[in-house]
Amino acid sequence: LSAEGARLRESAIRRMGALMANAPDLISFAPGYPDESLFPWDAFREITARLLASEDGRAMQYGATRGYRPLVETCVELMRDRGIAADPADVVVTTGSQQGLDLIGRVLCDPGDVILMELPSYVGAISAFQNIGADLVGVPQEADGLDLEALDAVTRRLRADGRAVKALYTVPNFQNPTGLLVGLEKRRALLEWAARADVLIIEDDPYGALYFDDVTRPEETRAIAADADPADARVIYLSSFSKTLVPGLRTAWIAAPPPIAVKIELAKQSVDLCTSPFDQRVVHAACRDGVLARQLPVLRAAYREKRDVMATALESALGAAVRWTMPRGGFFLWVQLPDGLTGDALLARAHARGVIYVAGEPFFVDGRGQEFVRLAFSSASHDRIGEGIRRLAAAINEADRA
Numbered sequence: 001l002s003a004e005g006a007r008l009r010e011s012a013i014r015r016m017g018a019l020m021a022n023a024p025d026l027i028s029f030a031p032g033y034p035d036e037s038l039f040p041w042d043a044f045r046e047i048t049a050r051l052l053a054s055e056d057g058r059a060m061q062y063g064a065t066r067g068y069r070p071l072v073e074t075c076v077e078l079m080r081d082r083g084i085a086a087d088p089a090d091v092v093v094t095t096g097s098q099q100g101l102d103l104i105g106r107v108l109c110d111p112g113d114v115i116l117m118e119l120p121s122y123v124g125a126i127s128a129f130q131n132i133g134a135d136l137v138g139v140p141q142e143a144d145g146l147d148l149e150a151l152d153a154v155t156r157r158l159r160a161d162g163r164a165v166k167a168l169y170t171v172p173n174f175q176n177p178t179g180l181l182v183g184l185e186k187r188r189a190l191l192e193w194a195a196r197a198d199v200l201i202i203e204d205d206p207y208g209a210l211y212f213d214d215v216t217r218p219e220e221t222r223a224i225a226a227d228a229d230p231a232d233a234r235v236i237y238l239s240s241f242s243k244t245l246v247p248g249l250r251t252a253w254i255a256a257p258p259p260i261a262v263k264i265e266l267a268k269q270s271v272d273l274c275t276s277p278f279d280q281r282v283v284h285a286a287c288r289d290g291v292l293a294r295q296l297p298v299l300r301a302a303y304r305e306k307r308d309v310m311a312t313a314l315e316s317a318l319g320a321a322v323r324w325t326m327p328r329g330g331f332f333l334w335v336q337l338p339d340g341l342t343g344d345a346l347l348a349r350a351h352a353r354g355v356i357y358v359a360g361e362p363f364f365v366d367g368r369g370q371e372f373v374r375l376a377f378s379s380a381s382h383d384r385i386g387e388g389i390r391r392l393a394a395a396i397n398e399a400d401r402a
């Protein structure tokens with residue numbers, strides 16, 4: 001095995017997926033899966049039937065590595081709606097944002113280069129960047145996002161040690177795993193800091209459209225990329241159709257300054273030649289025909305209700321025994337366990353009672369986070385969320401007595 005091959009480890013979330021497959025009564029708050037009952041089946045049936053009936057060979061042929069041009073233009077329009085002045089030359093369609101993260105890591109980093117990561121951060125980004133040999137250095141977060149003083153101090157220290165600090169990876173909208181929404185002031189300050197420190201920002205935004213309008217105004221999800229000066233080429237932006245349409249079509253995109261986009265395209269050539277042309281056409285048609293636009297308010301309302309069901313269940317089953325912040329959008333509730341209890345230690349008891357989650361530690365690049373668990377409220381039904389929290393509470397109470 002290569003050093004990289006030897007380093008490869010199964011992700012904590014994927015491992016939970018395997019547990020789920022073997023136990024039908026198991027209630028899973030582990031992977032951040034969207035709710036399948038909300039998938040737009042009728043629209044997909046109609047779009048795919050039309051595509052197949054056309055017998056247009058291009059839908060089943062190899063396609064451009066950059067992506068299906070009409071979909072590239074759709075991505076540009078979606079970004080324009082989010083205030084980002086992108087151009088088709090900036091865009092690369094990717095096979096999920098997960099591939100985007102891998103490609104970005106490959107074109108930016110030599111082994112040992114540093115990527116700054118939020119503490120905690122998305123495990124898929126951690127593994128993608130670690131696999132290419134980047135050194136991940138954590139920066140603590142405050143209630144409104146990264147601690148800027150710490151960010152600056154960490155970067156200065158690394159540079160004083162002669163390290164190449166290439167980029168900062170951030171998920172400003174309803175972060176996976178904390179659900180945190182970075183404040184608008186902080187977004188502007190981050191951009192200014194990045195320009196001053198000459199660090200690229202990798203802005204990963206799969207959840208921005210899934211804000212809960214009881215507590216979040218859409219303006220509060222404004223992309224960092226929206227305020228970036230194109231001449232400064234500071235931000236690489238990623239978004240995905242996984243959470244807003246379906247993850248199974250594996251369609252997402254990157255918008256990067258053109259010299260970086262060209263390299264990402266070349267890196268993608270050797271990875272998969274192109275993202276599935278058929279899937280891209282389905283996604284494009286779903287956007288063109290208004291399916292995505294109709295889905296969004298439905299999803300926002302449905303996930304907001306699920307958040308309420310989980311928060312109410314937690315409150316009544318555990319009260320002050322656990323702490324969490326009410327998510328303002330997205331899929332996740334980030335819970336701090338009672339003193340002395342770790343997410344890992346609790347997992348066996350929780351699993352025995354028929355509920356699983358992801359323990360906090362894999363989200364922290366500095367090895368901390370043992371006292372947290374991530375609960376995804378996105379995929380389970382209301383009844384299952386309530387029952388799952390009762391099972392979790394029983395496991396916590398049992399562990400507390402032990």
Ligand SMILES: Cc1ncc(COP(=O)(O)O)c(C=O)c1O
Binds near residue numbers: 241
């Ligand atoms: C922050 C973040 N980035 C990227 C991804 C990967 O998404 P995709 O399905 O587009 O590969 C996820 C999926 O959970 C995510 O939460």
